[in-house]
Amino acid sequence: MRRSKTVWIIVTLVLAVGPIGAWLGAGAAAQALGTSSIVGDVKDQEGKPFPDVAITVTNEQGKKWELKTDKNGHFSQAMLQSGIYVVGYKVKDKVVWETKLRVESGAEARADANFKELIAKQGAAAQEAVKKQEEEKQKFESLKAHFDSGVATMEQARAIRSEIQRAPADQRAALQQKLVDLYGTAVNEFQAAEKATGENDPNRHIVLGRLGDSYLAAGxxxxxxxxxxxxxxLKPDLAGYYNNLGNALARLGKIQEATAAYEKSAALDPANAGTAWRNLGIELYNSNRMKEALEPLKKATELDPKNPQGWYLLGVALVNTMEYKKEGDKFIPILQPGTVEAYQKALDLDPNGPYGAQAKQGLESLEQMGLGIQTKVKTRPKK
Structure with a gap:
């Protein structure tokens, strides 16, 4: 058996939030089964059996076989034809070593790999690289642990927020404090995760995005x-980040800058542009800037006409921007066009939900004001 010079490849671990799919090489045309084989024993940098190492065996035509070492670090690929083969050794989906060998007809070729010996042969530079790789691995594991903890904490906070809405008044203060504590914990976890990312980490934007979410939730x-x-x-092409930036800027009272961020979000993701405009309307509504909220809420209902929240908020904003005319000693409200329609649309879309219930109350209030409006809601006669 002849073996050419081996190649030692040092790789860097890369954070991946989602599942990593297996890479499959292009298959060559079907060939007759051979009588040769390649076997090997793989040992780690401590000289111990190295299980679950991904092995690739590739012939000169590009046909590839994939297998893994067993618990004893052993692998075997049979039914090969004679020829030249490249055997690759992959750890965490990265090729860390390759060797080329000739397989004779009917013979067994060995492709053993002892990383302890290989590292020793490579000298101090290779050892330093392996050490750095191990540090990167530990850094990634720390990042993942803090990131996952932050995500879980934000989920807990979401559940507490829902619980506060249903809880009796005397229990809300304790739940509110628990919510504040959870947001503080989430911020700390995402801050720790962010410190574990490098400036060039391709997933840094994900960690920073979650950190921004926790800051926003914590006020x-x-x-x-x-x-x-x-x-x-880092990611100027993702609409959701501009939407979140708009939320933060709006709550700082920087409406012009917030509007620009929402507009960017809408332009990048036209299918969800209604959400961006509705969020701007909500922020203005919450800031009691009703007149300024009208335009984005109108755009939101045009782009997303099946969302009851947008219609209800538009109705409220229209009511709160009504003008009055004086007749004698009385001030008569002048109902803005579209007010009743907005409330009615919210009621039709959410007849049994919170926005439908609030829209119904709004319509009943308008009828009680004696504005002579026509609605589908019947109010109870006054006693």
Missing amino acids: RYQEAADTYQQVVA
């Missing part, structure tokens, strides 16, 4: 805006 709006600015600089 730390300036930190949220600053973090989202970093995110959009």
Whole structure:
């Protein structure tokens, strides 16, 4: 058996939030089964059996076989034809070593790999590279642990928020404090995860995005805006980050800058542009800037006409921007066009939900004001 010079390849671990799919090489044309084989024993950098190492065996035509070492670090690929083969050794989906060998007809060729010996042969440079790789691995594991903990904490906070809405008044203060504590924990976890990312980490934007979300939920709006600015600089083509930046800027009272962020979000993702405009309307509504909320809420209902929240908020904003005319000693409200229609649309879309219930109350209030409107809601006669 002849073996050419081996190649030692040092790789860097890369964070992947989602599942990593297996890479499949292109298959060559079907060939007759051979009588040769390649076998080997793989040992780790401590000289111990190295299980679950992904082995690739590739012939000169590009046909590839994939297998793994067993618990004893052993592998075997039979039914090969004679010829030249490249055997690759992959750890965490990265090729860390390759060797080329000739397989004779009817013979067994060995492709053993002892990484302890290989590293020793490579000298100090290779050892330093392996050490760095191990440090990167530990760094990644730390990042993942903090990131997962932050995500889980935010989920807990979401559940507490829902519980607060249903809880009796005397229990809400304790739940609110628990919510504050959870947001603080989430911020700390995402901060720790962010410190574990490198400047060139391709997934840094994901960690920063979650950190921005936790700042926003905790009411730390300036930190949220600053973090989202970093995110959009890293990923200027993702609409959701601009939407979140708009939320943070709006809560800081920077409406012009927030509007620009929402407009960017809408332009990048036209299918969900209604959400961006509705969020701007909500922020203005929550800031009691009703007149300014009208235009984005109108756009939101045009782009997303099946969302009851947008219609209800538009109805409220129209009511709160009504003008009055004086007749004698009385001030008569002048109903804005579209007010009744907005409330009625919310009621039709959400007849048994919170927005439908609030829209119904709004319509009943308008009827009680004696404006002579026509609605589908029947109010109870006054006693």
